[in-house]
Amino acid sequence: MNVRELALEVYTRITEEGGYSNIVLNDIIKENNLDPSDRGLLTEIVYGTISKRLTIEFYIKPYIRKKIRRWQKSLLYLSVYQIVWLERVPNYAVINEAVDIAKSIGGPGHANVINGILRNFERNPLRDIGSVKKDISRLSIETSIPQWILKQWETHHGLEGAAEIARALDTHPEMYIRTNTSRISRPELLERLQLDGHDVEESGLQADAIRVRGGDILRSPLYREGYFSIQDLSSMLVNTALEPKTGDTVLDACSAPGGKGLHALEKMPDGHIDMSDIHEHKVPLIKAQAKRLGLTNLSTFRGDAASHDYPGMYDRIIVDAPCSGLGVIRRKPEIRYERTEQDIAPLVELQLEILNHVKNYLKPGGILVYSTCTIHQMENENVAFTFKKQNEDMEFDPFTIDALGFEGPFRQILPQEAGTDGFFIARFRKKEK
Structure with a gap:
């Protein structure tokens, strides 16, 4: 199968079968042993088409005058994305390939339909969104x-x-890595990556963050040897709010794949962290990352954060709660279409259920950090205030993000502020008895 046939397969698995874009893409790339250029083209076509779907629908709608099959519509959307946004690919090549794919799937009649729609689309100016x-x-x-x-x-x-x-959120996401400061300093890591030819620079927003421009940094030996992890900058700010101390005992209650908890562990060599997740199959992912980073003072186990009987009391707790994910739609573009307004209330209920349960395992004077990767007031500020109101023993506790000029108990981080994912962080302290 060529790249455009694979793109249709990937797009179908994501939009019709509910597959996660990153997982489906990775599986297809491995199964077909694609070279770097084909990997890049496939990723661009799939992510681009999903990300621009409503725009594409607006552009192509006048040219679809009869009912067509679902696979035909998907093929049209993939083709329109390439015609409009991929200047390096000639239009005739896109159309010819689409026609060949349609013919192989449905025969000459279906191929003629695709050819007629795309030829008509190509010869006319784009519809004016401003209208x-x-x-x-x-x-x-x-x-x-x-x-x-x-x-x-x-x-x-x-x-x-x-x-x-x-x-x-309609732009390509920035890539950031987190320095494993238990093994190397950020200046040292920067120097070694630059010597290896990577285009990297430190971030002023978080002390462990490094921005990466281009290149496949996961192929670096420094990654395999555990000197850094892939993590968005806004997610690293959970550690800024948590402020783990040497000797702390920490719970990461919704942990997988483990980035926030392992970040905390890198800061407390004499401490210990329990990392649990409701999904059994995700626990090995946490273990694998901890092993790669050379971190050993942790326990991993399956646990439902809304009900699990945790083994002790904690100085600090991280609740990176299940949420609508609207802050990360650049990275997971299908989320915007899968989520509905009716999803929010059950998520809010679950978020509060988790917070109200895990706070029972927080020591007096201990810190609880609540975070989500969404931009939705009901899941963020509303949950924070409701949790505080429901628990007289919990109070807001200020933290600072110097680069944003912020000091307060909670912060909605918007993607346009610093090129990060949309993220929310709130910090609480349990009152001393």
Whole structure:
């Protein structure tokens, strides 16, 4: 199968079978032993088409005048993405390949349908998104973010703020790595990566963060030897709020794949961390990362954070709760279409259930950090205030993010602020008896 046939297979698995984009892509790449250029093209076509789906739908809709098969629509969307956004690929090549794929799947009749729609689309100018009168409708088509999400952002950030968030999430995500400071300093890691030819620079937002531009940094021996991990910068700020101390006992209650808990462990060589997750199959992922990083003072186990009987009391607890994930749609573009407004209330209930349970295992004077990778007030500020209201023994506890000029007990980090994922962090302290 060539790259465009594989793109249709990947896109189908994601949009029709509910596969996770990163997992499906990785599986297809391994199964077909693709070279780097084909890997890059496949990833670009799939992620690009998913990310631009509502825009593509707006562009192609006038040319689909009869009911067509689902696979035909997917093939059209993949082709339109290449015609509009991939300048290095000639339009005739995209169309010819699409026709060949349609012919192999459905025969000459289906191929003729695809050929007619794409030829007609190519010879006409793109529809003007600016002609859409309603602000939210126009922004939704422009950024391919569903209207219910934009309306929520508009309520809390205004129309201009919602547009800034949406446009920031409509860009390629930055890549960051986290220095394993239990083994190497950030300046030393920077120097060694630069000597190996990587384009890297330190981040001013978090003391362990390094920004990476281009290149396959996971192929670096320094990664295999455990000197750094892949982690978004906003996620690293959980450790800034947690402030783990030498000798602390920490619980990471919703841990997999383990980034936040292992980050804490790198800061407390004489401490210990329990890392649990509700999914049994994810626990080995935590163990594997800990082994690669050379970290040993931890326990890993399956545990439902809403009900698990944890083995002791903790100085600090991390709750990186299950959430709608609206802050990471650049990395997981399918989330925007899979989530609905009706998903939020059950998530809020679960988030509070987890917080109300794990706080029973927090020592008096201990710190609890609650975080999500979403931009939704109900899951973030609302959960934080409700949890505090429900628990008289818990109080907000300020932390600082110097680079953002922030000091306070909770912070919604927006993607346009520093090119990070959208993230929320709140810090609580358990009152002394």
